[in-house]
Amino acid sequence: MARKQGSHADITGPRLREAALRLFARHGFAAVSMRQIAAEVGVQAGALYLYTPDKQALLFELMRGHLEDLLADWQPPGGPPLLQLESFVRHHIRYHLDRPDLVFIAYMELRNLEPANFAVIEGLRRDYETQLESILKRGLATGEFDMADTKLATMALIAMLTGVTTWYREGGRLDRDTVEALYWDMARKAVAAAR
Amino acid sequence: MARKQGSHADITGPRLREAALRLFARHGFAAVSMRQIAAEVGVQAGALYLYTPDKQALLFELMRGHLEDLLADWQPPGGPPLLQLESFVRHHIRYHLDRPDLVFIAYMELRNLEPANFAVIEGLRRDYETQLESILKRGLATGEFDMADTKLATMALIAMLTGVTTWYREGGRLDRDTVEALYWDMARKAVAAAR
DNA sequence: TGGTTATCTGAACGGGTGTTCAATTCAACT
DNA sequence: AGTTGAATTGAACACCCGTTCAGATAACCA
Numbered sequence: 001m002a003r004k005q006g007s008h009a010d011i012t013g014p015r016l017r018e019a020a021l022r023l024f025a026r027h028g029f030a031a032v033s034m035r036q037i038a039a040e041v042g043v044q045a046g047a048l049y050l051y052t053p054d055k056q057a058l059l060f061e062l063m064r065g066h067l068e069d070l071l072a073d074w075q076p077p078g079g080p081p082l083l084q085l086e087s088f089v090r091h092h093i094r095y096h097l098d099r100p101d102l103v104f105i106a107y108m109e110l111r112n113l114e115p116a117n118f119a120v121i122e123g124l125r126r127d128y129e130t131q132l133e134s135i136l137k138r139g140l141a142t143g144e145f146d147m148a149d150t151k152l153a154t155m156a157l158i159a160m161l162t163g164v165t166t167w168y169r170e171g172g173r174l175d176r177d178t179v180e181a182l183y184w185d186m187a188r189k190a191v192a193a194a195r
Numbered sequence: 196m197a198r199k200q201g202s203h204a205d206i207t208g209p210r211l212r213e214a215a216l217r218l219f220a221r222h223g224f225a226a227v228s229m230r231q232i233a234a235e236v237g238v239q240a241g242a243l244y245l246y247t248p249d250k251q252a253l254l255f256e257l258m259r260g261h262l263e264d265l266l267a268d269w270q271p272p273g274g275p276p277l278l279q280l281e282s283f284v285r286h287h288i289r290y291h292l293d294r295p296d297l298v299f300i301a302y303m304e305l306r307n308l309e310p311a312n313f314a315v316i317e318g319l320r321r322d323y324e325t326q327l328e329s330i331l332k333r334g335l336a337t338g339e340f341d342m343a344d345t346k347l348a349t350m351a352l353i354a355m356l357t358g359v360t361t362w363y364r365e366g367g368r369l370d371r372d373t374v375e376a377l378y379w380d381m382a383r384k385a386v387a388a389a390r
Numbered sequence: 391t392g393g394t395t396a397t398c399t400g401a402a403c404g405g406g407t408g409t410t411c412a413a414t415t416c417a418a419c420t
Numbered sequence: 421a422g423t424t425g426a427a428t429t430g431a432a433c434a435c436c437c438g439t440t441c442a443g444a445t446a447a448c449c450a
Contacts, residue, residue: 159358
């Protein structure tokens with residue numbers, strides 16, 4: 001029963017990535033089989049290999065795409081470090097709330113990447129962290145911020161912000177704008193210089 | 196070749212839990228087989244079932260033990276909320292730095308718990324979060340703290356603190372006491388009332 | 391209308407999975 | 421010295437894994 005209506009290649013490809021993303025996020029990479037993904041797509045397992053060389057590449061491409069989009073989607077605005085930090089924090093929260101599944105697997109499935117793939121992903125993640133640390137360093141220099149160690153502060157802030165995906169649920173008690181504002185408030189205070 | 200030297204039951208049991216903990220943390224629950232664990236213990240796979248009813252129970256007991264220990268190990272001291280918060284934060288950092296593998300699987304393997312087990316673990320985790328939130332609420336009442344939402348602040352602080360396990364390495368640039376002090380500094384500022 | 395080709399099926403491959411259990415081994419006790 | 425029984429082996433069970441590929445299908449092109 002192939003080729004039922006028009007070419008399926010441009011439909012099955014995206015559907016494969018969507019199904020893999022959802023299932024990996026829900027059950028974990030190792031716990032999901034190619035046959036489960038195929039069933040979700042509505043196809044036999046063999047057909048998936050027209051669209052991905054193997055299961056590992058499926059995971060890697062999802063993570064790489066996510067991190068590259070994250071990096072490309074934010075450019076530091078001009079202005080004082082405080083304004084740059086606000087832009088970074090608000091963007092981080094918004095971006096993560098929009099893509100909970102991608103964020104989830106990008107943090108959870110690092111262990112399941114082959115060494116070469118892991119190195120690429122880790123590099124992209126470090127690039128992202130460096131963006132934040134640069135802001136903190138600049139703010140430290142101007143005296144707007146105060147912290148004993150910019151690297152630790154970077155990790156602490158990113159962990160705090162990324163944690164939003166573990167509890168935020170659409171339609172819950174707090175709306176997205178409020179969540180964004182409250183995280184920005186805490187982040188700002190955490191690194192602020194005493195006035 | 197059984198019973199080589201003395202009774203092995205009180206040796207194999209703990210070794211099983213240690214091996215499972217290490218392997219689960221390193222490769223993930225779903226990616227580790229009972230045969231791999233058995234090899235680490237130095238025994239055939241069948242023998243593991245003298246010490247655990249099944250693989251799921253192995254994971255569940257590790258997580259339950261960790262969270263129960265975490266809850267039992269800290270009692271709020273008397274005194275003002277600021278002092279209680281300091282005690283909580285410092286204890287959290289110390290406890291997590293001492294048990295990186297347990298912390299890791301307790302956060303990463305929730306998806307692999309059967310529903311009944313998940314409910315237990317989630318309850319324990321909520322109990323722990325409630326301890327922190329109580330402190331924040333009290334400090335908000337006394338005016339020592341200032342935050343718009345205690346629940347969000349609780350989640351943000353815990354995420355920030357727990358994140359220490361993702362980057363801290365023994366013998367690294369910062370020692371444990373410094374790390375503890377710097378996290379306490381950020382946590383304190385993040386919820387502090389403007390002076 | 392007939393041939394071409396992208397798309398997919400369905401079976402197969404070698405191997406791994408969690409779990410069970412009869413049989414075996416051997417320290418300890420009588 | 422003989423018996424007991426805790427501890428373990430090793431084989432077996434039924435099933436699932438990622439991946440490959442010859443063959444079937446059907447939309448498109450000449």
